[in-house]
Amino acid sequence: MLKIEDLHYNYEDGTPALCGIDLTIAEGEFLAVLGSNGSGKTTLIKHLNGLLQPALGRVLLDGKQIGSLDEAEVFSRIGVVFQDPDDQLFAPTVEEDVAFGPSNMGLSPVAVKERVHEALHMVGMQDFARKPIHALSHGQRKRICVAGVLAMEPRVMILDEPTAGLDPMGVHQLMHLLEDLNKNKGITMIMATHMVDLVPLFMSRIAILSKGQVLRCGNSEEVFADSALMEKARLHLPLIAELMNLLKERDRVNLKHIPLTVGEARREILRLLSVEDVRSRVLGEAMDNGR
Numbered sequence: 645m646l647k648i649e650d651l652h653y654n655y656e657d658g659t660p661a662l663c664g665i666d667l668t669i670a671e672g673e674f675l676a677v678l679g680s681n682g683s684g685k686t687t688l689i690k691h692l693n694g695l696l697q698p699a700l701g702r703v704l705l706d707g708k709q710i711g712s713l714d715e716a717e718v719f720s721r722i723g724v725v726f727q728d729p730d731d732q733l734f735a736p737t738v739e740e741d742v743a744f745g746p747s748n749m750g751l752s753p754v755a756v757k758e759r760v761h762e763a764l765h766m767v768g769m770q771d772f773a774r775k776p777i778h779a780l781s782h783g784q785r786k787r788i789c790v791a792g793v794l795a796m797e798p799r800v801m802i803l804d805e806p807t808a809g810l811d812p813m814g815v816h817q818l819m820h821l822l823e824d825l826n827k828n829k830g831i832t833m834i835m836a837t838h839m840v841d842l843v844p845l846f847m848s849r850i851a852i853l854s855k856g857q858v859l860r861c862g863n864s865e866e867v868f869a870d871s872a873l874m875e876k877a878r879l880h881l882p883l884i885a886e887l888m889n890l891l892k893e894r895d896r897v898n899l900k901h902i903p904l905t906v907g908e909a910r911r912e913i914l915r916l917l918s919v920e921d922v923r924s925r926v927l928g929e930a931m932d933n934g935r
């Protein structure tokens with residue numbers, strides 16, 4: 645669906661932000677873009693809806709170069725939630741802001757109202773429709789940014805660190821909302837994040853960015869197993885994987901693989917405990933028998 649070929653970009657001051665990115669994103673996938681500060685995530689995202697023009701290389705949407713498509717068409721098909729909500733929100737009130745996208749798509753006022761209502765409901769902000777944007781907290785503004793994109797019902801959603809600044813319950817709700825939209829409505833998701841713990845739970849593939857290049861692309865098991873790669877990209881493993889890795893390497897606990905989520909770790913620990921349980925029972929019986 646989206647194809648990025650040999651993408652290069654330098655900022656005006658000469659900073660080389662993208663140095664030859666090749667990446668293909670299939671319809672319906674949920675891709676995580678991981679990378680340390682300054683690795684190029686935001687710059688890459690700005691190329692995916694034509695906000696920045698590449699110095700070299702190209703971005704194709706369904707085989708057509710983004711730059712050659714009508715801007716309104718690109719914006720209605722690809723919704724971007726920016727890293728900084730103040731780059732995105734500009735209308736005086738919440739409902740006006742969320743209504744902006746669908747109104748521009750030529751929908752009737754009734755249909756726009758419906759979309760705004762539904763989108764605000766999805767992000768848990770239905771009671772804030774009349775509130776001025778400037779009177780919202782940072783996390784609330786982020787939610788309104790997501791609502792503004794949802795109201796356009798795009799085929800692709802690109803989110804630049806959407807969970808940053810959300811409270812823990814907000815992170816949980818947003819991730820489940822994105823998962824639901826991805827699985828049940830088929831919306832392709834691309835999300836830049838630093839929250840490695842979320843990745844194995846929600847994303848089907850990861851692209852690791854470092855110094856404007858994709859170091860590796862693969863699923864969580866492949867990517868997180870490569871410790872040299874993680875170090876090179878200045879990233880760390882999900883916390884639960886760090887713990888299980890320590891148990892394996894330092895304490896020589898017999899782990900078959902490194903679990904990446906709490907659920908996997910729980911199953912692995914239960915497996916080990918049941919082995920221990922059997923072993924101690926056998927040992928206990930042996931001792932009872934005087935052997």
Ligand SMILES: Nc1ncnc2c1ncn2[C@@H]1O[C@H](COP(=O)(O)OP(=O)(O)OP(=O)(O)O)[C@@H](O)[C@H]1O
Nearest residue numbers: 655657659661679680681682683684685686687688
């Ligand atoms: N407007 C700009 N002018 C000059 N250099 C810039 C500009 N914006 C970003 N850069 C540089 O481009 C590189 C990539 O920045 P980018 O914002 O894409 O990184 P990022 O991966 O999104 O980082 P973060 O995790 O901090 O959001 C960095 O070296 C940064 O300093």
Ligand SMILES: [Mg+2]
Nearest residue numbers: 685686727804
């Ligand atoms: Mg960024």
